[in-house]
């Protein structure tokens with residue numbers, strides 16, 4: 001949280017100054033009360049009325065300032081929330097592909113929604129209330145110094161003890177908050193998963209699964225929340241007991257000093273007000289401290305410094321000059337061996353087919369080469385250098401992967417191809433030809449500007465794959481992995497796409513297929529077969 005507060009230090013300084021000023025006015029009410037008390041005792045009605053009028057005017061000014069402060073605080077918090085969201089995006093983008101692919105999207109969604117909300121409620125909001133209370137405490141303490149230094153001395157002792165003890169409480173609260181944050185991620189993920197599959201559940205007449213899964217995930221989340229609230233309440237209770245003792249000690253000292261005539265009786269009007277101000281500030285400070293402790297896990301999660309540590313390798317993967325060599329490559333998912341001791345060579349601009357029965361590990365092999373899966377045995381040499389010595393986040397600058405299930409953004413076909421960058425029209429036409437999209441565009445209402453809908457739901461599976469191929473080609477990805485990319489295309493278009501890709505002299509193509517066409521076999525440089533038993 002410190003990082004965000006410091007990033008907007010000027011704005012925060014203005015806000016804190018406003019808080020000091022407002023607290024100064026609030027404290028001055030105690031002195032006005034003391035003065036009114038004195039005039040009442042002396043029977044000076046005129047003076048009483050005058051001071052009461054002044055008090056009212058000051059109160060009006062006080063509330064105007066309070067209104068300004070609240071609005072400014074809201075503006076600052078929303079600015080810092082935006083910064084926090086930017087950092088979440090930065091963190092996700094900096095993470096390795098392996099981490100991105102391995103993380104359920106619901107977890108990431110939870111960072112942007114739940115975590116930002118908690119960081120705001122338990123972090124920024126509470127920090128300001130902590131500072132506000134701190135200033136109130138300070139003003140109260142200074143005022144008490146003017147009345148009687150013994151009152152201030154006691155105030156400081158009580159505050160010291162409370163702060164010391166509350167440190168232990170806040171460490172515990174932080175641990176419970178961390179659990180809630182993880183539970184929230186799991187819950188968001190489950191809801192997302194069930195909503196994505198709602199049509200399947202409805203069409204198979206199984207809506208109970210939808211209720212059950214969401215209810216169970218919700219229950220688990222609520223249990224963690226209750227656990228957090230219960231434990232925070234327990235720690236809060238302990239700290240409140242301490243501060244009640246503190247307030248009572250200060251009040252008793254005020255009465256004793258008054259009975260002993262060490263302080264004047266009229267002073268009790270204001271000093272009780274001040275001691276209560278100070279005492280309440282104590283308990284609020286401790287409670288705010290506990291809440292701030294609860295917000296720490298939310299900020300720690302998006303700490304980009306930790307993240308950049310993960311990506312220490314900064315060497316970018318260059319364009320392929322000669323070949324990619326797989327040497328004795330083996331891979332297992334846990335105990336399940338997928339393949340063993342593979343020795344393949346993919347030469348620059350070569351055309352390769354990867355065949356093998358379902359489950360033989362074709363997709364797994366591609367994912368390893370793309371850096372989505374680590375933990376393999378053996379070596380992958382990229383122009384003679386081990387591929388793991390390059391930054392995994394730059395593999396995609398050279399390679400593109402056309403998955404079995406292509407992802408499209410909810411925008412036009414053109415934007416899905418260009419991803420927002422500018423390309424000359426000739427280049428666009430060239431890739432549309434190569435990916436055999438031209439005929440489809442003629443049948444679509446707005447051609448290239450047709451909106452594809454959420455994850456391309458307005459297009460057929462084949463069209464989606466062709467858009468993905470065009471996207472890869474226009475971005476000059478020269479190593480293309482097509483995972484059964486043509487299986488969803490109709491026969492005629494499949495042949496067109498495959499032939500266009502095979503004919504492209506500047507493309508290194510690795511096509512995963514179940515159905516290798518007899519007439520195309522001669523067009524491939526090599527056909528690798530994965531058949532580990």
Ligand SMILES: Nc1ncnc2c1ncn2[C@@H]1O[C@H](COP(=O)(O)OP(=O)(O)OP(=O)(O)O)[C@@H](O)[C@H]1O
Nearest residue numbers: 333336338356357358359360361362363364365514
């Ligand atoms: N994340 C995973 N965790 C555990 N096992 C997995 C995982 N992904 C794949 N597998 C298993 O690894 C094996 C190889 O899967 P892979 O998807 O690589 O096969 P494939 O040859 O591409 O299959 P297909 O031709 O049907 O697409 C399969 O038995 C699969 O069940």
